[in-house]
Amino acid sequence: MTATANEYVGAPAPAVAGVPIPQVVAFGVMTTILAAAPFLVYPVFLMKALCFALFACAFNLLIGYVGLLSFGHAAFLGAAGYGAAHSAKAWGFPPELAILFGTAVAAALGVAIGALAIRSKGIYFANITLAFAQMVYFFSVQAGFTGGEDGIQSVPRGTLLGVLNLNETLTLYFVVLAIFLAGFLLIYRAIHSPFGQVLKAIRENEPRAVSLGYRAERYKLLAFVLSATFAGLAGATKALVFQLASLTDVHWTMSGEVVLMTLLGGLGTVFGPVVGAFIVMALENYLSQLGAWVTVVQGVIFVVCVLTFRRGVIGELGNLLRKSL
Template identity: 65%
Template structure:
């Protein structure tokens, strides 16, 4: 795994300074989007998937755990938030809390089962659990089957901010993304994050040093799932629907692709990867099912030519931690 990440580079004060400068630049660029005339729906959708990819990267890039079932957190939170808003009539902030809490609870339940296995067995268990939930949601009455939950009201955040206004909604989504991004950044640069990296590189040695590795992996899995759920809750306000698409295994595959294209184990890589894939889906929509084929080709090219991803290759070239 170390060959795919930038963790061979020391985390120095200079590296942290560079990352903070990049974060400030990214935040400034994203904050200026409504002033540029760029279609806000595209950027909001990309931000939701960027946070989702960052959450996934926390698990695989720093914990070494490859999950093929992260779509279940995205979809579960989406359904919970949609149901809370449309059926229960809760406010947007409470709907987000319900959806995120649902994803966290799912992370605890599935994590206890999945963490008992390692390597490909862990990946297959997460895939099986995700598909199990997919078929449950397909038959469950509250999800409305293949039709999904449509026409979800956006409401007023904290009773003040009208989310039906595109500009207001954009800055709410941006704030949610930046908050989640900073939480992930703080986690990977904390003592907890250092232990995760040690487990990824050599778990037997971490165990010999006295670390309870299963507990660390479980916490990383739950945190990753919770943040993925938070992204799913935010996505509901953008799309105004919750559907089976977000729970299907193909969505988990797209999350993996976004992370690999941007750079596995890099801070900003998943953000770049998410924007690249979402932009490709938007601008190549006219090709229909061929978009999936093109995504497959991109995946193969990434694996064969630049395994570190876009940001990973840049970081490796300049010997910087990005």
């Protein structure tokens, strides 16, 4: 699946430090909104959306720039959540170490799953990642420390670096925002580095990239591990915010949800996954009383996006403005 939105920029556009101006502006707008938002909107909702936005950006790294659709990214989100929650609750890790530990768990899992999955492409890849995620799910159901159906509850948030008390909602919000922005910028940097260019080359024409001397498998594996790591960062942060790590985050429906967010926002766009995540989260929030209808609405969005709206919100917007966003 190739990205459609960032391909039509021909001549080099005006840029700040190598970043095209529209993207700098968009980043400024996004940061301003997110910094002001907790004073207007319920902060816990925002934090949830930020965690999912980072999750979707990590997922987009793989689908948008390597062309690999993973249907098992919940495994990384969930495993990191369990890692962070367990280390914070049972071993008394401070939040920064708990998040690091959770992220490391996801990275290690990414190496293991990636090494096997990366050998396949397209539908096979989607199927294989889904199956591995299901393995992680059943492991989480049965392993003792995950608490089975109950999950790991009342995880202590603690004090970040011994200074910031994360039990204060606003402090926590800005920490989550900082984590999100750091993750977002790192992913941006990875995509727009020579490494990212090689990834795109592999996506467009793998045999040619190989013939030019690039070890495609290694690049793809590295991209997979990066994607898993950032998904893990999102999961670990989410576990501390909600003080909960549960089976919901490992279930395959979560893997489907991140696909939905990214597709709706715009595959292969820089800001699409963020917008998609916020829209999906807002929808779920408003529709939560309607029970099974949430699933129906998600399904309808999938169908509409695939049939008529394949560029996604940001992709369409970028196309309209003739800018790459």
